[in-house]
Amino acid sequence: MEKLKQNKIWITIVIIGIIVIAILLAMLHQQKQNSPEAQSSSYASSVKASSASTSIQDQNTEKAYAKKAAKMKGHVLARGADYAFFTKWSFDEFKAYLDKWADNYAKLGQKEKYSATLDFGTSVATKNSDYDTKPLDSIYDAVKAGKYKDLGYYDTVKDFNKQHSAFDPDDIK
Known part of the structure; x- marks a missing residue:
C-alpha cells in the first residue's frame, strides 16, 4: 500500500512537471511570435499590400480626375502645387496682358513695386507684400x-490635368 502511495505521488509530480513544461513552451512560442524579427516579415508584407492598394486607388482617382477634366471647359492658372484658378484669358490675352504689365512694372519705383499686384485674370491677386517676398519680380523676369508657360498657364483643364493628375479639377477656383 505504501508503495502504491509513493507511485501515485511520483506520477502526480511527473504529470504536474509535464504541464509546467508545456505551459513554459507555449509562453516561449508566444514570445517568439511577438519578437521584432518575427513581426518584421509580417509588417513588410502588410506595408507592401497597403502600398499596392494605395497605388491602385491613386490610379483610379487619377483616371476619374482625367475624365472630369476632359469634360470641363476654361483656361487654368496654377499657382503653386496646391492652388489653381480659372482665368478668363486665352493664352494670347494672357501673354499680351503680361507684356503690358511687365512694361508698367519696370517703370515702378521700389516702394510702388512692393505694393504692386497681379491678378492674371483670376479671382485672386498675387502681391509683392505677401510674406515679405517679391514674387512679382520673378514673374517679371x-x-x-x-x-509665359512657366507661369502656370494652361489652355484647357485637360492640359492642366496632364501635368497635375492628382489635383481634383473640382478644386479649381
Whole structure:
C-alpha cells in the first residue's frame, strides 16, 4: 500500500512537471511570435499590400480626375502645387496682358513695386507684400525671358490635368 502511495505521488509530480513544461513552451512560442524579427516579415508584407492598394486607388482617382477634366471647359492658372484658378484669358490675352504689365512694372519705383499686384485674370491677386517676398519680380523676369508657360498657364483643364493628375479639377477656383 505504501508503495502504491509513493507511485501515485511520483506520477502526480511527473504529470504536474509535464504541464509546467508545456505551459513554459507555449509562453516561449508566444514570445517568439511577438519578437521584432518575427513581426518584421509580417509588417513588410502588410506595408507592401497597403502600398499596392494605395497605388491602385491613386490610379483610379487619377483616371476619374482625367475624365472630369476632359469634360470641363476654361483656361487654368496654377499657382503653386496646391492652388489653381480659372482665368478668363486665352493664352494670347494672357501673354499680351503680361507684356503690358511687365512694361508698367519696370517703370515702378521700389516702394510702388512692393505694393504692386497681379491678378492674371483670376479671382485672386498675387502681391509683392505677401510674406515679405517679391514674387512679382520673378514673374517679371519670366515675362521678359518669354517663358509665359512657366507661369502656370494652361489652355484647357485637360492640359492642366496632364501635368497635375492628382489635383481634383473640382478644386479649381
